[in-house]
Amino acid sequence: MKFITTNFVKCAVKTCSSSDKAFPLKYEECQVVLDEQQEFNPEFIVHMLDKLNWDALVKVARDLGKTDLPTQKPEGLDPIMEDDAAVLRDLHSLLIQSNIVEGKMVCENCEHIYFIKNSIPNFLLPPHLC
Amino acid sequence: MLPTPILKDLDYDNVYEPSEDSFLLLDCFEDENTFLSQKFGIGSPIITEIGTGSGIVTSFLMKNILPNGFYVATDVNPHACVSSINTIRLNNPDSAKIDVCQMSLTTAILPHTIDILIFNPPYVPAEEVPEIPQQYRDSRWLDLALLGGSDGMEVTWQLLDSLDSIISETGLAYILFCARNKPDLVKLEMEKRMWVVDKIIERKAGWEVLSVLRFMKRKN
Numbered sequence: 001m002k003f004i005t006t007n008f009v010k011c012a013v014k015t016c017s018s019s020d021k022a023f024p025l026k027y028e029e030c031q032v033v034l035d036e037q038q039e040f041n042p043e044f045i046v047h048m049l050d051k052l053n054w055d056a057l058v059k060v061a062r063d064l065g066k067t068d069l070p071t072q073k074p075e076g077l078d079p080i081m082e083d084d085a086a087v088l089r090d091l092h093s094l095l096i097q098s099n100i101v102e103g104k105m106v107c108e109n110c111e112h113i114y115f116i117k118n119s120i121p122n123f124l125l126p127p128h129l130c
Numbered sequence: 131m132l133p134t135p136i137l138k139d140l141d142y143d144n145v146y147e148p149s150e151d152s153f154l155l156l157d158c159f160e161d162e163n164t165f166l167s168q169k170f171g172i173g174s175p176i177i178t179e180i181g182t183g184s185g186i187v188t189s190f191l192m193k194n195i196l197p198n199g200f201y202v203a204t205d206v207n208p209h210a211c212v213s214s215i216n217t218i219r220l221n222n223p224d225s226a227k228i229d230v231c232q233m234s235l236t237t238a239i240l241p242h243t244i245d246i247l248i249f250n251p252p253y254v255p256a257e258e259v260p261e262i263p264q265q266y267r268d269s270r271w272l273d274l275a276l277l278g279g280s281d282g283m284e285v286t287w288q289l290l291d292s293l294d295s296i297i298s299e300t301g302l303a304y305i306l307f308c309a310r311n312k313p314d315l316v317k318l319e320m321e322k323r324m325w326v327v328d329k330i331i332e333r334k335a336g337w338e339v340l341s342v343l344r345f346m347k348r349k350n
Contacts, residue, residue: 005229008176008202012238023240039224044198047174096227114238120211123233124262130234 001121003032004095006060007052011107012114012123021109024056027063030103030116038096042079042088048095049073061094132160135189135221144209146183146275150335151250151306155187158304158331158342159195166195166246169300175199175245176298180235180289181206183275185214187248188228189221199246201228202239206262207271208232234262235288241295247303251286252278253311259284282311290320293345302346304330309339317343324348 006024016022054073061069074091077084105114105121112129115122134156137148159166177196179188182203192201201218205211215230231238236247252259256277263270278285286305289296293303307313317327325345332341 001229001231004200005202005231008240008243009231009238010240012233017241037224038226041198041225044174044200044227047198048200051174051176118212120208120215121229121231122208123231123238124206125234125237127261 001100001116001119002096003060003064003098003100004048004052005121006100007056009105009121009123011110011112012125013107013110013112013129016107016109019109022107024053024060025105025114026108027060027100028104028106030064031101032064033099033101034093034097035099036097038092040089040092042085042092045088045091045095046077046079049077049091064098064100066094132156132163132190132194135186135193135217137184137186137217138220140184140213140217141209144271145207145213146210146272148184148186150333150338151308151340152184152186154331154333154335154340155248155250155304155306155342156190157333159187159191161331162304162344163195170196170199170245173198176243177201177246177248178236178239178244179203179248181210181250181252181275182214182230183207183210183250185217185230187250188214189218191248192218192222192226192228196246197225199227202244203228203230204233204236204239205230206232206234206274208266209271210275235285236296239296242298242301244297245301247293247297247301248305249286249289249303250306251282251289252276253282253286253306253308254278255280255282255310278311282308283316286311286316290316290345293325294347297347299347302344304342304344306340306342309341313341313343320345
């Protein structure tokens with residue numbers, strides 16, 4: 001599961017949908033592997049940055065031990081500018097290349113635990129929670 | 131004609147083997163290529179295929195139609211999750227901007243996130259929608275890809291009823307139907323609910339007539 005996906009997934013339990021604690025999930029005991037084969041596409045990162053919830057991103061990064069992200073979302077990055085390109089490359093490494101291979105995702109509202117195994121997150125609920 | 135994705139070593143005892151319905155979706159997106167490129171080509175849309183199965187449809191879109199999107203595919207079947215990710219990596223080795231998540235429909239995806247939703251649902255009319263097996267080794271995983279309960283529409287209605295909160299403001303959904311699902315009535319009902327519904331493609335496949343409808347939010 002790529003880091004970027006943590007910005008799009010929440011707890012699947014229906015009664016958590018109205019809670020602001022069901023997103024982002026809390027990431028625990030995660031094993032992260034860098035997939036360097038994934039090519040760098042600066043425009044893609046610029047477009048995705050627009051969509052991302054930066055606070056959630058910073059929180060999940062902290063769960064995974066990365067604490068050096070700025071508190072404000074970088075805005076107006078231009079891939080042609082050298083400094084901006086470096087920021088975009090770092091974001092590419094975090095968002096697309098960082099892959100959570102194994103780990104747990106915990107809802108901070110209902111405390112349900114979801115597992116990531118072989119890079120695939122499992123959001124299926126047991127019958128009593130459906 | 132755009133190339134069909136390569137499929138290799140898939141476990142068709144447990145994963146739906148691409149059939150006429152899958153190929154109809156590929157042709158649908160070939161027809162929609164210009165429309166989608168104009169609407170989303172400059173940006174990076176979020177694309178979700180529900181029940182991605184072998185991964186053939188998502189691979190096709192990623193390779194041929196919207197290479198700059200980010201894809202979050204879902205399937206309840208764990209075997210399908212593995213198969214689809216293998217197919218996608220095989221066809222897009224260095225730009226697999228995708229995750230495959232095991233989930234029912236889009237239940238764990240944040241509301242109003244998905245720009246393009248694709249669903250080839252379990253559309254075969256049956257007494258009931260099968261329960262999700264609790265074990266990895268179970269012969270019934272494949273049934274989930276096929277059996278859709280009353281009119282073959284139970285799972286599809288579950289999705290359509292919450293479509294408004296699933297897709298983004300400018301989002302679209304492409305859903306496949308067979309004639310026994312009564313797609314003309316579905317279209318009328320959804321138009322009553324203020325959706326713009328267009329039939330993109332229709333084809334006779336054996337004794338079935340399959341079609342794909344596109345759903346868009348009506349602009350006020």
